[in-house]
Amino acid sequence: MLLGVNIDHIATLREARAINDPDPLEAIFIAKRAGAHQITMHLREDRRHIHDLDIQNIIQSSFLPINVECSINPQIIELLLNLKPQRVTLVPENREEITTEGGLDIQANYQKIQEILQAFHSINTEVSLFIDADIEQICAAKEVGAEIVELHTGSYANLHLMLFSNLSRTQHSLKSLELPRASLKELYEKSIQNLQNSAKEAKWLGLEVAAGHGLNYTNLTPILKIPEIFELNIGQSIIARAIFSGLEQAIKDMLALMQHKPN
Ligand code: PXP
Secondary structure (H helix, E strand, O other): OEEEEEOHHHHHHHHOOOOOOOOHHHHHHHHHHHOOOEEEEEOOOOOOOOOHHHHHHHHHHOOOOEEEEEOOOHHHHHHHHHHOOOEEEEOOOOOOOOOOOOOOOOHHHHHHHHHHHHHHHHOOOEEEEEEOOOHHHHHHHHHHOOOEEEEEOHHHHHHHHHHHOOOOOOHHHOOOOOOOHHHHHHHHHHHHHHHHHHHHHHHHOOOEEEEEOOOOOOOOHHHHOOOOEEEEEEOHHHHHHHHHHOHHHHHHHHHHHHHOOOO
């Protein structure tokens, strides 16, 4: 399974002081040395972390494939059509959110997404659609012409947190807290089953299947057991660990977990 390292939060730290330190560009050399397979970045409409110049510099300097997550905003699409990353991942975006909440609604934006796909395909940029583990969205992704889907693992990751972790810092963002533990367990198991079924359906339709959001060093095992998933995009947990262990070690630790075949 391949690892895309999401480097947004290196830029988040830089923006805390609005200076050029730490520089996300430096991360691409360390990620390559550590064995990562891809660099992932989200160019948000509000430019809260990654900026246009980061994308430009990183595309020019990287010997790893670059996957840029973005909304379907016309200005962002225009900019990325000029910068030509290897892949774009279309995601929903909402200004108030802390991080991407939920997957893309393909049916609601069908024509726009179809036009964007055609434009990127004409410059040989592959397109992935970030969607919930939902069979209707998978079928729509195939029909609209995507070649890759990235399954949103956020609900699974939240349920894992609620079941297995100390909740003190996360309670505010989690919705099903009032549920008794047995119901949480049921929801948790259902979230894994949805990911399994969606991955299977997507692969059957000829789509490549990636996954990401909220994945960390403690919740990977059920995801690693889904054979159709070829790639994980992971950011926050790697950058958080990097503060204490260094980025190269944090990436190597994640790769070691990914290479360990769970029973
Ligand atoms: N994949 C997509 C499409 C995302 O939007 C994000 C968050 O930017 C990630 C993966 C990485 O999520 P996390 O930072 O929670 O690992």
